[in-house]
Every structure is written in structure tokens, then in C-alpha cells.
Amino acid sequence: MRNKKAQTSETITWIVATIIIVLLLLFFIFGASMLGSTRVVEGKFKESLISKSFESNSDLFLKKSIIAYYNVGENYARGLERNLISLNNAGNFRGNFTLELNEIQNLI
Amino acid sequence: MKSKKGNSLISLYWFFILGIIVGGVLIMTNAFYSAPYDVRNMEAELLGNHVANCISPEGKMHHLLIIGGRFFPAFKEDFEGKCKLNFAGFEDWDIEEYYVHVEIFKGAAKIPSYNLSAGNKNWEIDCEAEGVKFNKLPVCFNKTYYSYDNQSTLWRIELLSAVSKVQENVK
Numbered sequence: 001m002r003n004k005k006a007q008t009s010e011t012i013t014w015i016v017a018t019i020i021i022v023l024l025l026l027f028f029i030f031g032a033s034m035l036g037s038t039r040v041v042e043g044k045f046k047e048s049l050i051s052k053s054f055e056s057n058s059d060l061f062l063k064k065s066i067i068a069y070y071n072v073g074e075n076y077a078r079g080l081e082r083n084l085i086s087l088n089n090a091g092n093f094r095g096n097f098t099l100e101l102n103e104i105q106n107l108i
Numbered sequence: 109m110k111s112k113k114g115n116s117l118i119s120l121y122w123f124f125i126l127g128i129i130v131g132g133v134l135i136m137t138n139a140f141y142s143a144p145y146d147v148r149n150m151e152a153e154l155l156g157n158h159v160a161n162c163i164s165p166e167g168k169m170h171h172l173l174i175i176g177g178r179f180f181p182a183f184k185e186d187f188e189g190k191c192k193l194n195f196a197g198f199e200d201w202d203i204e205e206y207y208v209h210v211e212i213f214k215g216a217a218k219i220p221s222y223n224l225s226a227g228n229k230n231w232e233i234d235c236e237a238e239g240v241k242f243n244k245l246p247v248c249f250n251k252t253y254y255s256y257d258n259q260s261t262l263w264r265i266e267l268l269s270a271v272s273k274v275q276e277n278v279k
Contacts, residue, residue, distance in 0.1 A: 014121065018125065021125060021128065021129070022128065025128065025129065025132035028132070028136055029132060029135050029136050029139060032135075032136040032137075032139045032140040033139035033140070035140060036139050036140035036141065036142070036143040036279075037143055037279060038143055038144055038145075038146050038243065038277070038278050038279045039143065039144075039145050039146065040145075040146040040149065041145050041146060041147045041149065041150060042149055042150070060157050060160060060161075061160060061251045061252075061253035062253070063167070064160065064164055064167040064253050064254070064255060065167075065253045065254040065255075067166070067167030067168075067256075068167055068254040068255050068256045068262060068263075069254070071167070071168070071256045071260060072256045072260050072261070072262040073260045073261075073262075076215060076260075076261075076262035079215075079216060080254060080262060083216075083254075084254070087252060092251065092252055
């Protein structure tokens with residue numbers, strides 16, 4: 001009788017242990033699926049493959065606009081500079097406006 | 109004899125627990141690493157850059173888009189061909205996953221003088237839902253920039269590119 005009682009308590013211990021193991025696993029599976037959500041890759045590009053910096057500071061659209069600024073008639077250019085500054089302040093361009101302006105001026 | 113039976117039962121139980129743990133680890137690894145990378149931001153920007161380079165290569169309006177200060181209609185008719193755009197995508201795509209829309213304004217004009225578009229127009233409406241953070245919506249890329257033509261006329265270009273591809277990028 002005593003032996004039977006001991007066997008029952010041991011079985012109950014293992015059943016409880018199994019339940020705890022299963023619950024722990026479920027908890028970790030839930031955690032892993034929460035952590036493994038979609039990772040968003042932002043659009044920041046390097047200047048070139050050999051460039052040391054991890055992202056480019058130049059902006060294609062700003063460059064094109066500044067080239068236009070130096071090539072349009074004087075009547076357009078006055079208003080354009082103001083528009084470019086306000087677009088830059090609004091976050092339309094990623095690059096450094098003054099730096100790009102000087103860089104392109106030196107090239108033209 | 110009884111003890112031998114009990115031992116084999118415990119061994120079976122251990123194998124069962126081991127199986128559960130191995131299965132759990134596999135499910136965990138799969139759940140963590142199967143999440144896709146959402147590269148639509150980069151894709152939309154690359155598409156926008158490509159179209160901008162097509163419309164105004166090196167900052168000057170495309171020579172077949174504006175001729176003698178006027179827009180050349182053939183460019184609009186073959187916009188995808190002229191700009192080397194191919195939105196067909198994979199065979200299992202039921203719908204076009206890309207959209208590009210370009211509006212060209214003369215100087216400071218409020219009404220566009222010309223517009224070009226290609227791809228699935230439905231994404232344009234979703235792009236208007238600004239500020240809504242719902243990853244099942246397409247990712248949009250908006251830019252305003254300036255260009256000039258042969259006659260030194262200033263053109264303002266408003267560009268919108270959208271990439272949907274939810275199945276490939278969002279879990």
C-alpha cells in the first residue's frame with residue numbers, strides 16, 4: 001500500500017513537471033513570435049561601395065533642383081532659392097542644402 | 109520484472125519530453141527568423157530615383173519630353189517603355205504591385221501642365237492616407253524637385269512612387 005502511494009505521488013510530480021515544461025515552451029514560442037515581427041529596412045544608401053560612411057548625405061532631388069537653379073533664367077532663380085529653402089526645411093530633401101549648393105557651384 | 113517495466117516507461121517519457129522540447133525550439137527559431145524584412149521603403153525610393161533620372165537626366169528635362177517648350181505626347185503614350193519600367197512582376201501576382209505618378213508644373217503654376225502615370229492606380233488612394241501606420245498599406249515615396257529645359261524654363265516636378273508587395277514584405 002505504501003509503495004503504491006509513493007508511486008502515485010511520483011507520477012503526479014512528473015505530470016506537473018510536464019505541464020510546467022509545456023507552459024514554459026508556449027511562453028517562449030509566443031515571445032519569439034513577438035520579437036520576430038517584420039523588420040523595416042529604411043532607405044538610406046551609401047555614397048559608394050568603398051565609402052567609409054554608412055549612409056549617403058547627398059540627395060538626388062536636391063542636386064537636380066540646384067542644377068536647375070544655376071541653369072534657369074534670373075526671373076525664375078530668385079523665387080526658386082526661396083522655394084528650395086522652404087522645401088529643405090519641410091524635410092523634402094535629405095542632403096545638406098548649403099553644402100550641395102556650394103559643391104555644385106564649384107563644378108559649374 | 110516490475111522495475112524493468114517502470115524503467116522502460118520512464119525512458120519513453122524522457123523521449124517524449126525531449127521531443128516536445130526539440131519541437132518547441134524548432135517552432136521558436138522558425139517564428140523568429142521567418143519574419144520578412146520590409147524593404148519597400150528602399151524599393152519605393154529606388155523607383156522614385158529611377159523615374160526622376162528618366163524625366164530629368166542630369167537635371168535637365170528629357171529631350172523627348174519637352175520639345176521647343178511644349179510637351180511631346182508620344183512620351184506619355186510610351187512612358188513605361190521610355191523610362192524602362194516593367195511592372196509585370198512575378199507570374200503569381202494577380203495585380204500590379206507598383207505605381208508611379210508624376211505631375212509637371214511650369215514655374216510656380218498651381219495646375220499641372222502635364223502628368224504621367226504607370227502601374228496600379230489604386231495605390232494612389234492609399235498613399236493619401238498620410239500618417240496612418242498600417243503596414244498592410246503600400247509604402248509611398250513623395251518628392252518635389254525642379255528641373256529646366258532647353259529654353260531655360262523652370263519646371264516643378266511632383267513625384268509619387270508606391271510599392272505594395274504586402275505578401276513578400278509583411279508578416
